Amino acid sequence: MGDYISELPDDVVSYILSFLTLRDAVRARLLSRRWRYLPYCRTVLRLDALNVFGNEGYNRVSHRSKFVRLVDQFLDTLRDQILRVLVLHFGLDNEYSSHIDSWILRAVTMGIKELDLGCQLNLSSCCTSWISHLTTLHMFGVRMNHNDMVFIFSSALNLTSLSLEHCCYPRIKCLKVELVGLKKLLIDDILLDIKLNCPNLEVFECIGQLSNLTLAHLPFLRQAKVFPISRRDGGSSIFAELIRFAPHLKALSFFVRPLVIQPLPLTARISKSCLKQLDLLMLVPYGFDLFGITYFINACPSLEILRLKLRPLTFTRQSPQKEYPDCHHQLKEVAIDTYSQKYNLVExxxxxxxxxxALEKMVIACSDKEKLTTLLQNVNSSAELIIRHNH
Known part of the structure; x- marks a missing residue:
């Protein structure tokens, strides 16, 4: 069998080797001088427990040294290699920062522009000279303080996509993001204040205990997902900030905790929003009157799709005072995923x-389909009403 494999062209052998775990690929390359420096035929290099050992359970402290040794051996076999993406997910800490630096720098010489880094080290322990070469950076669990953040936003001038998940150690009170070329930003962390000045931003997601959001003009922002969990005004002021400074926003997913939903500031009510789709995720106290979300709907005259996702809270709060505004001329579709009497949704x-x-369709998932159908049977509306049983 060995003779038959030896007769195969180099590109075929290289393709076969690419399906092996990194450990087995290193062993196979050592069998033949001809195979040792065959190019890695994939442009995405994944360095994690599954791809190195063939077992996700090998991501333990006891496997760190072996992981580092195998990666070093594998990278030593690569010659004139072209890579596009490097994915490094393993529980390596500061002790191995010099190895991580050398791997990333090596990958940069091979052409990578995208780095997905998930390790347990402090960013300050790395030299990070590689960061200016990247266009896409995703970091998960990499500990960064305020100075590290400032360094990224002053050095990573070529970034078009940045994702930071659970990276703020210690907790960062204010994060100021200024990257002219950035088009996509995702932040999943506990933050008190974000100041955003990225004029070419198209996609923005912020999930965490955000208390304040300050925006510069974002003329190209089309899609946003913002979960201001700690806001006591139900998120009204942050919603208003998005409507005001992102005039071409088309789709928004927004978290609302309606302890008392306050009316939107006047600046939001007079802004010309182009929002077409609004997804509201809400933690709703028992018996709370949800009529207050009309503040959000009324700020979006072009709205076509509204989706409500409701989750219960165990305490009650005072309902907001009702206001009955003008008709909605663009709203075409409404979806409510959890209808219940305890949410006071009827009104x-x-x-x-x-x-x-202009409503064309309303879809409601509820536990008592028959009762809701009876309540709504005499409503004069041309919309298609679909009531589904919620198991």
């Missing part, structure tokens, strides 16, 4: 059916 549903004059 909101009736309001939408009567005032959304």
């Amino acid at each position: 909101l549903v009736l309001y939408l059916l009567r005032n959304a004059v």
